[in-house]
Amino acid sequence: MATHQQFNPARLVATHDVADGIRVFDIEPVDGLRPHAPGSHIDVEVLVDDRPQYRSFSLIDNAAETGVYRIAVKDRPDGHGGSRYLWSLVAGDRLRVSDPKDRFALSYRAPEALLVAGGIGITPLYGMARALNRAGRRLRLLYTARSREEMAFVDELAAELGDRLELFVTGAGQRLDPGAIINDLAADAELYICGPQSLREAFLGAWLARGRPAERFRFETFASSGRLPDTAFNVRVANRDLDFTVAQDQSLLDALRAHGVDDVLYDCEHGECGLCTIDVLEHSGELDHRDVFYSPRQKTTDTRMCACVSRVHNGHLVIDTSRHAVDTGRPD
Ligand code: FES
Numbered sequence: 001m002a003t004h005q006q007f008n009p010a011r012l013v014a015t016h017d018v019a020d021g022i023r024v025f026d027i028e029p030v031d032g033l034r035p036h037a038p039g040s041h042i043d044v045e046v047l048v049d050d051r052p053q054y055r056s057f058s059l060i061d062n063a064a065e066t067g068v069y070r071i072a073v074k075d076r077p078d079g080h081g082g083s084r085y086l087w088s089l090v091a092g093d094r095l096r097v098s099d100p101k102d103r104f105a106l107s108y109r110a111p112e113a114l115l116v117a118g119g120i121g122i123t124p125l126y127g128m129a130r131a132l133n134r135a136g137r138r139l140r141l142l143y144t145a146r147s148r149e150e151m152a153f154v155d156e157l158a159a160e161l162g163d164r165l166e167l168f169v170t171g172a173g174q175r176l177d178p179g180a181i182i183n184d185l186a187a188d189a190e191l192y193i194c195g196p197q198s199l200r201e202a203f204l205g206a207w208l209a210r211g212r213p214a215e216r217f218r219f220e221t222f223a224s225s226g227r228l229p230d231t232a233f234n235v236r237v238a239n240r241d242l243d244f245t246v247a248q249d250q251s252l253l254d255a256l257r258a259h260g261v262d263d264v265l266y267d268c269e270h271g272e273c274g275l276c277t278i279d280v281l282e283h284s285g286e287l288d289h290r291d292v293f294y295s296p297r298q299k300t301t302d303t304r305m306c307a308c309v310s311r312v313h314n315g316h317l318v319i320d321t322s323r324h325a326v327d328t329g330r331p332d
Contacts, residue, residue, distance in 0.1 A: 036100035048081035058124035118195020144168035178206035271309035285315015
């Protein structure tokens, strides 16, 4: 059961491509726009195998200025089908979207902000960087991707930020050095990051190793990609005497719901809130913990996992969904 799911009818007004594999979608909700803060997102209903699923996308411009909800979607041919569905849409098509939600709140309290974007993770940081700049705050935006062609919004950001925008093209050997970058920050600076799990963990590890407060490390997740490729795997739900297979393009949480297992709570579906955690009684293969709820140390025990994003690679799972413990996540 979800704690919320409210979707409103909307219309796709226009699309345009802004980088290799990144397309902007302008969406107009039928019953009007809601105000939102920089870094906010909307949930969009997508159809995968004719079944409704939901994906979250950051709003990349202020709807009050553009008159639409503007999102950017990375094409993922090997993904779970949500981006393929959206890329198949054309102007005039109908869809359903949630109101904006702000779970990546921008604070103006710190005198200095470091923003780190990896790939499509630029989407929430684009608006945040511009908002901080217009508020006169000191900031740096570090943006990394495999190639320059895969970077979106660079010209707009460069025009506004100048040399406070720094690009790191990994295909050209340009790597971020989290420790050195954090060492240069003011003691009370805040860090905002959105990108692949490996990038986030590298910065989080360097941040905590330097004694910086966890509450000043702010992150957003997107389409949680893991360390290992997606593979299908078998699941036994011990408390239900139920066996099924989770398809390569399906999450464990979606498979549980499809098989009528309705006692798993969920909310964010991004590995953040910890509501969907379940007991792992046994497994083969390697557990790929893709959440940001548990700390790296907690993940090594392999006794609990977030069903919305985490999965097993080349193995099987035996789980128990009946225990609704209130876990404590976060870095330790
Ligand atoms: S639903 Fe929030 S962590 Fe899975």
